[in-house]
Amino acid sequence: MRYLIKNGSIIDPARRVATIGNVLVEDGKVVQVIDLADLTLAPEPLNEHTEVINARGAVIAPGFLDLHAHVREPGDEHKETIETAAKAAAAGGFTTLCVMPDTHPAIDCAAVARQVRDIARRRALVRIEPIGAITLGRAGQTLTEMAELVESGCVGFSDEGNTVADAAVMRNALAYAAMLDVPIMAHCEDTRLTRGWGMHDGAVSIRLGLPGYPAAAEEVIVARDIALAEMTGAHLHICHVSTAGSVALIRAAKARGVRVTAEVTPHHLTLTDQWVLGNLAAVRVEGKSLHRSGRDRAEINDEGLDLPSRLKPTLLPPYHPSTRVRPPLRTEQDVEALIEGLRDGTIDAIASDHEPQSAIDKECEYRLAAPGISSLETALGLALTLVHRGKLDLVDLVAKFTEGPATVLGRAPATLRPGSPADIVIFNPDSLWTVDPTKFFSKGRNTPLAGQQLKGQVMLTMCRGQIVFRRGNFGVGTGALQQASRLEGILGSENEE
Amino acid sequence: MSAPASAATARGRRRHVLDLDDFSTQEIDEILDTAVSMKEVLGRAIKQVPTLRGKTIVNMFFEDSTRTRISFELAGKALSANVVNFTARGSSVEKGESLIDTVRTLQALGADMLVMRHSESGAPYLVAQHFHGSVINAGDGRHAHPTQALLDLFTVRQRLGRIEGLKVVIVGDILHSRVARSNLWGFTRMGASVTLCAPQTLIGPESFWKATWPDLTITSNLDECIMGADVVMTLRLQKERMEGGLIPSLREYSRFFALTAERVARAAPHCLVMHPGPMNEGVEIMPDVAVSTQSVIEEQVANGVAVRMALLYRLSGE
Amino acid sequence: MAEKQILDADDIRRAITRIAHEITERNAGVRDVALVGIRQRGVPLAMRIAAVLEEIERVRVPVGILDITLYRDDLGIRGPAPVVRATDIPFDINGRTVVLVDDVLYTGRTVRAALDALTDFGRPARIQLAVLIDRGHRELPIRADFVGKNVPTSRDERIATRLHEVDGDVEGVFIVRTAETATE
Numbered sequence: 001m002r003y004l005i006k007n008g009s010i011i012d013p014a015r016r017v018a019t020i021g022n023v024l025v026e027d028g029k030v031v032q033v034i035d036l037a038d039l040t041l042a043p044e045p046l047n048e049h050t051e052v053i054n055a056r057g058a059v060i061a062p063g064f065l066d067l068h069a070h071v072r073e074p075g076d077e078h079k080e081t082i083e084t085a086a087k088a089a090a091a092g093g094f095t096t097l098c099v100m101p102d103t104h105p106a107i108d109c110a111a112v113a114r115q116v117r118d119i120a121r122r123r124a125l126v127r128i129e130p131i132g133a134i135t136l137g138r139a140g141q142t143l144t145e146m147a148e149l150v151e152s153g154c155v156g157f158s159d160e161g162n163t164v165a166d167a168a169v170m171r172n173a174l175a176y177a178a179m180l181d182v183p184i185m186a187h188c189e190d191t192r193l194t195r196g197w198g199m200h201d202g203a204v205s206i207r208l209g210l211p212g213y214p215a216a217a218e219e220v221i222v223a224r225d226i227a228l229a230e231m232t233g234a235h236l237h238i239c240h241v242s243t244a245g246s247v248a249l250i251r252a253a254k255a256r257g258v259r260v261t262a263e264v265t266p267h268h269l270t271l272t273d274q275w276v277l278g279n280l281a282a283v284r285v286e287g288k289s290l291h292r293s294g295r296d297r298a299e300i301n302d303e304g305l306d307l308p309s310r311l312k313p314t315l316l317p318p319y320h321p322s323t324r325v326r327p328p329l330r331t332e333q334d335v336e337a338l339i340e341g342l343r344d345g346t347i348d349a350i351a352s353d354h355e356p357q358s359a360i361d362k363e364c365e366y367r368l369a370a371p372g373i374s375s376l377e378t379a380l381g382l383a384l385t386l387v388h389r390g391k392l393d394l395v396d397l398v399a400k401f402t403e404g405p406a407t408v409l410g411r412a413p414a415t416l417r418p419g420s421p422a423d424i425v426i427f428n429p430d431s432l433w434t435v436d437p438t439k440f441f442s443k444g445r446n447t448p449l450a451g452q453q454l455k456g457q458v459m460l461t462m463c464r465g466q467i468v469f470r471r472g473n474f475g476v477g478t479g480a481l482q483q484a485s486r487l488e489g490i491l492g493s494e495n496e497e
Numbered sequence: 498m499s500a501p502a503s504a505a506t507a508r509g510r511r512r513h514v515l516d517l518d519d520f521s522t523q524e525i526d527e528i529l530d531t532a533v534s535m536k537e538v539l540g541r542a543i544k545q546v547p548t549l550r551g552k553t554i555v556n557m558f559f560e561d562s563t564r565t566r567i568s569f570e571l572a573g574k575a576l577s578a579n580v581v582n583f584t585a586r587g588s589s590v591e592k593g594e595s596l597i598d599t600v601r602t603l604q605a606l607g608a609d610m611l612v613m614r615h616s617e618s619g620a621p622y623l624v625a626q627h628f629h630g631s632v633i634n635a636g637d638g639r640h641a642h643p644t645q646a647l648l649d650l651f652t653v654r655q656r657l658g659r660i661e662g663l664k665v666v667i668v669g670d671i672l673h674s675r676v677a678r679s680n681l682w683g684f685t686r687m688g689a690s691v692t693l694c695a696p697q698t699l700i701g702p703e704s705f706w707k708a709t710w711p712d713l714t715i716t717s718n719l720d721e722c723i724m725g726a727d728v729v730m731t732l733r734l735q736k737e738r739m740e741g742g743l744i745p746s747l748r749e750y751s752r753f754f755a756l757t758a759e760r761v762a763r764a765a766p767h768c769l770v771m772h773p774g775p776m777n778e779g780v781e782i783m784p785d786v787a788v789s790t791q792s793v794i795e796e797q798v799a800n801g802v803a804v805r806m807a808l809l810y811r812l813s814g815e
Numbered sequence: 816m817a818e819k820q821i822l823d824a825d826d827i828r829r830a831i832t833r834i835a836h837e838i839t840e841r842n843a844g845v846r847d848v849a850l851v852g853i854r855q856r857g858v859p860l861a862m863r864i865a866a867v868l869e870e871i872e873r874v875r876v877p878v879g880i881l882d883i884t885l886y887r888d889d890l891g892i893r894g895p896a897p898v899v900r901a902t903d904i905p906f907d908i909n910g911r912t913v914v915l916v917d918d919v920l921y922t923g924r925t926v927r928a929a930l931d932a933l934t935d936f937g938r939p940a941r942i943q944l945a946v947l948i949d950r951g952h953r954e955l956p957i958r959a960d961f962v963g964k965n966v967p968t969s970r971d972e973r974i975a976t977r978l979h980e981v982d983g984d985v986e987g988v989f990i991v992r993t994a995e996t997a998t999e
Contacts, residue, residue, distance in 0.1 A: 198618065203708030206701060209640030209678060275548040283519050285686070319619030319624055363597055365617035367638075510895050527898045534882060534899035543935045546885040576885075672821030807899075810885070 001049065001465070002026045005475070007036070008055030008426060011064060013399035014415035023060055025422040027463030033416055053475035055426050058459055059394070062414035063095025063126075063423030064401040067185070067263050068160070068351035069376065071097070071128075073119065074112070075104025080356040080443045082116065085376070086124035088354070088442035090469035092376040093401070093458040095126050095423035098409075100160040101133040104284035108133035108144045113152040125468040126461075127423075130370065131185060134159045134173045140166055143173055155409050158185035160239060161326075163221055165191070170225060174234035183408060184239040186225050188246070189327065193217035198367045200328040204273040207333050208280075208319065210366065213328045215243040222246045226253045227455045229260055238262040239410055240353050242327040244337030251346040261408045263351035264338050266382040267325060267373055267448075270311065272332050275448055276366075310453050311385065321362045321369030322448040325355070328371075339391050342400060349404035350397075352379045356444020374444030378435055380427060381454030387429065388455055394429060422465035426475070429456045448488060513625045513632040514808055516641040517682035525687060529651050531807035532800070538575060539803055548695070549578035549813055555608040556582045557599070558635070559615045564774055564798065565635050565645075569612045572805035581608075596620060600627050610812060613637075618675075631812040634646060639673050646679035648804040650687060652797050654727055656769055661688030664765075665724050666722055668694040668754055669732030669781050672701055676773045677732060681710055692722045696754065698743040719754055726764040730771040731756045731781045747780055756782045769793050818975070822988035827947065829979075831944065834945050835867035837961050845872050847940070848912045851879040853929050854900055857917035859980035860947060864916060879904035881915075886928035900902055901931070911936040914961075918945040918976040918988075923957035926995060929976030948988060950974050966990070 003025040010033065011018045012215055024032035046052070065484075071085035082099070089097045099116065101107030107116060113130045120128035132154035136142045138161065146157060158176055163186070164170040194213045200207050201212020201276045222238055226249060229236035238250060240263045253260045316323065323329060341347040355372025362369050375382075380401070386392040403413035414423055435452050437445035461469040511524070538546055554573040556566050566582065583603065596615075603611065610631045613621055618638030625632045631722040638678040654660055663764045665684050671677045671693050685693050692714040693700060700706070716722045723729060734750060744750045761770060770782075770792040778784045787794060822830070842848055845868050850861060852861030854993045858880050865876045890896060920963050933942060945961035950968040968974065972992050977985040 039552055201701075201705075203705045206705040207709045209638050209675060211639075212701075280518065285519055285521050319622050360595065364595055365615070365623060366619045367617055409520075531899045533899050535886075537901055537903070538885070541935065542937075546935070547931065548885040548887075550888060810899065811896045813890055 001051065002047070003051050003053055003465075003467075004046065004460070005055050005060055005424070005426065008058050008060035010060045010416060011395050011398045012416045013395060013403040014062070014413040015417060018395050023416060023424065025424070025462065025465050028422055030416050030418050030420050030422050030424075032418055040122060049203040053426070053460065054368065055475055057430075057458075058426050058428045059398070060416070060426070061398045062402045062416055062420075063425050063463060064093045064380075064459065065096040065098075065405040065409075065414065066094045066352050066354070066376070066379075067098050067349055067405045067408055068236075068265075069097045069099055069354040070102060070356065070372070071099045071354075072102065072356060074115065079361075079445070081357050082119045082122070082128060083123040084441060084443050085118070085354065085356070086126045086128065087469075088114040088374075088376040088440060089126045090461045090463065091441050091458060092352070092379050093425035093427055093461055094352075094376060094379075095414075095425070095461065095463040095468075096129060097126055098129045098131050098155055100130055100158060102138060102161045106133045106138050107149075107154070108138070110134050110145065110148045111155055113149055117153050126463045129153065131156045131158050131160070133157065134164055134184060135169065138162050139271070140169060141165045141422065143169070143176060145178055146182075148178055150182055154182070155378055156183045156185050158187065158239065160185065160187045163187055163189045167228065169222060171228045171232060174228050174232040174236065178232055178234035181233040181235075181410065183410070184236040186221070186240050187239050188218050188221035190217045190220050193220070195468050196367070197328070199276050199324070200273040200330050202273055202331055204253070204277050206289045208276065210276070210319075213326075214248040215245055215330065215334070218243050218327055219245040219249060222249050226258055229253075230258045233259065235259045235261070235410070238325060240265050240268065240351070241338065241341070241347060242268045242330050242334060242336045247337045247341040247346055251341065251344070254346060261348045262341070262346065263349040263405070263408070264342065265349050266332065266350060266375060266379045268327070269335065269338050269342070269350070270382050270385055271313075271323075271329045271448065272335055273329050274314065275313040276319065277313065277328055278318040278320055278323075279314045280318045282314040310455065311449075312452065315451050316448060319366040320448065321364065321366055321372070322446055322450070324366060324369045324371050325353075325373050326371040334436065339386060343392060343396070346362045348400070348408055350379070350383055351405065352376050354442070354444075355446075356442050357446045358443070359445065362446050372444075372446060373448065374437070374440060374442045374446050376442060377440050378447060378449050378454065380458055381435075381456045382449070384429055384456035385454070422462055424462040425458060426460040427456060427458045431455070431457045433457050502616050510814060511812065513621070513634075514643050514812070515621045515632065515634045517643045517646050517686070520682070520686065522686055522688075525647070525650065525683065528647060528804070528811065529654055530608065531810065532647075532651050532803045535575075535803040535806040535810070536800070538806070545575050545577055547577045548810055549576040552578045552609045552813060553607050554578045554580050554610045554612060554809065555603050556580065556635075557603065557611050557613040558582070558584045559613070559620075559641060560636070562614050562636065565801075568798070568801040569633075569635060569805050571802045572809055575802070575806055578809070585629050596623060597627050600624050604628055604630070610809065611702055616746070622746065633808060633812070636673065636675055639678070640675050641679045642675040642773075643679045643807055644801070644808060646683040647774075647808070648797055648801040649680055649730070649771060650683050650773060651804050652771070652793050652800050653769060655800070656793060656796075657767065660684065663727040664692070665689045665690040665728040665730070666692045666694055666719075666726045666764075667730045667732065668719055670699045670734050670738060671695045671732070672699045673734050673735065673738070680730065680814050681713070685710055685712060689728075692716060692726075692755070694719050694722050696744060696750070699738065720769060721761065723760050723764050723790060726768055728765055728769045728771060729756065729761065732773065732775075733775060733810060734777055734781050751780050755780065756786045758785055758789070759784055761789070771797060774798065817992045820987050821990055821992045822947075822964060824986040827963070827986065827988065830947060831863050832867050834961045834963060835864050835871065838864070838943075838945070839868065839872055841943070841960065842912055845874050845876050847910070848914060849877045849879065849906060849908065850880050850914050850916055851929075851933065853903065853915060853917040853925060854880065854882045856976050856978055856981055857881075857915070859978045861916040862980070864914075864945065877906040879906065879908075881929055881932055883925060883928040883939050886932045888924060888928065904936050907937060908933065908939045910940050912941050912943065913939040914943045914945050916945045918947045918978075919974045920944070920949045920957075920959050920962075921952055921974075923953045923955035924936060924956050927955050947976060948974055962986075
């Protein structure tokens, strides 16, 4: 099959390119990229086997690479499977998913890694790459057979969800992984400081009477692991950075040449602990707003925080378990520092930390709710709020989903250069949509964004030259986007939401 | 998305009592006024009025609390309601049935009001989203204990004639105290100036508190802050706090933070001594202070029934 | 909203005097008689009747105050629960003749509630009812023993009693025509 993707804004961070033009795909590869300026010169490479995808007004970019997803298989298939996670990934624009080893059993031996890859080969629409556990059973004591795991396709190591509490074990893990030239992806949490935690330790936790998860609980382990990486010369990757203090530590480490990289989730970049307060933030008594916490009081009104625009934490009741995530949602100051870290390169990648949970894990008392957000399908829309607020350039944002994570894995970034595999995402950065978790491809409906309006949506995803997700009849015919979206309600397609 | 756990109905009338944060001064005044009348009812030979005849109140207690449960039970019965006690030890999850399922069951059994005590902060908000009647929070985790705060306000107003302008000192384990939080809302809303006094480990950073209650004073020096106080309220110190390493020893805590006769003598001559109970005499309060003429601790308990009657009555309106 | 005065201050004074005399006649004096005013305006009326009784009988008749809010049968029907005011009956009603006093008798539901409330305080020998105005439209089998004035009304009218103890300078009884549901 041949596809001619026409008239889109081509963003290829690896080539520092942003132009309008066409992309021709054939036999799973990008074969031609034509700048609009040169279009008149070249005849349209059409034949009867070519499907034309009209991408006018949309962005064409390399498929996204997610460093951090929990797909729950094997072991917790009621929460998610590799198949459903891959569908969700495709709908979110991701063509590669690195899957965390906190499955049951954990990915701590070659057999499980091979099983994951085998299921993926048979069932997954996108590329699935396992991350191996650092220690057996993620228990923090005995190193896994890392060399064999790498041989079995593992791209990095993590005890994600658990911190390797013993610094000596962590040092050995780093040194051993350095030999294999794969990153150790660290979940940084001093669990003695987070015992019984409910939410971020701050003004809101005090107000709601929830035990705190201090910023320092993350930062002490970030600092420790940086010191150990410096000592071993290993590549340390910090998972889901959430605090201003961690950003500062990583920035300083990078400046002195430590091999450290970092990722941040879309939710930590955009949501704050005010989301746990929910509609209590809008309680007014005798005409006075009760909440004067944080810096920018003027930004809070009945419509919710003006951070980011359009998102309204007051749609949620207080203590809504969908806002419970680990590490917890932090403060506005932390959000600002994370954005700055993205901008200056301290943070290399945006990773979903997709953590699907079943309804019974979430419909309970706040502190008893399983942490996590089902985030693959909202990641781009949420991250784009940074672009719409003028905090980040669109090309830089795309780079954080493509080039950045590729660098973390030590590989050449995905690109639209002719000859590259046709892993492509087409998204409309300006289309408004309302998040409806009941329409998720993921089994996890756990998101605090239900009912929120996002701006920017994936329209089509191609993996290995195959269309793995298409919104409605996107790109069909010669009409513009508007026509496609009008048809969406009338005609269905295989990948219809 | 579930409906917001708004405490008020569309017409502006209160449906739930989850915390005092959304109470106006007028509403608090009206409740305290009504409680005066309820106290009169409790003084009669026949301590019962027919107001809530035919209504069913379920006391849903997931945490032991003889005092609060009996107080609510007496309040409901004095108003002629059917009062049913549902007590479950431990969390709903350990029990196997979820909190939401329990609430749905009680609703199917015909409960009109749920009075709930739960060890998890915020649990009443979850229940309020799933229960069609009224929910009264009888204490949730560290978060809130609004009826305790109302009875404290009532006791102070009865004794001192006003709340506005009073200097109120709350001393003890503030960090873990729902009583402290609800009293903070209550006393500050009614115009008192509140000082919180605790060792640093039992309160946390000052800025965290001031973000919500900007006019608060926070200190670790009881000897100093008690000077001229009109009300001093001390909180129960759970023995686990010591095991958790939050204080070096009960002895040291008691030396610097207990209410002693000498310390109370530094307060205003009319100063009221309060304690939400149950007391650890010899730890946070000395036995002689607990029974002194300035102590209103027993009165707090007695007033609790009248205040809870006032609340049950108000929630029964259309 | 049209307002028509039906009693002025003098009319009220005369009506109270007459009621006081009728109470002494009916009960052959005022030994064992006690007055209980129903909040709001029954209370000053009871005080005034007691003052007249003291003049004519040289006996100070005890006066109690009754708030019937907790005994109403329309809680949960008529909107927000009103603030409950104090009830104060500082004497033993057992074996006494208790005269309930209110300003207007209408459906009879207030009196029904007052009777329930009163019996919670004891067992009076008998209960009598004195009202300044009887406007008809009874919904319960209740009648007044002593009536200041019978005033035929329609249901969309309202009787407004103004007494200086409660209402300041104004004194009188008025018929108010209103589109809203009539209330006492």
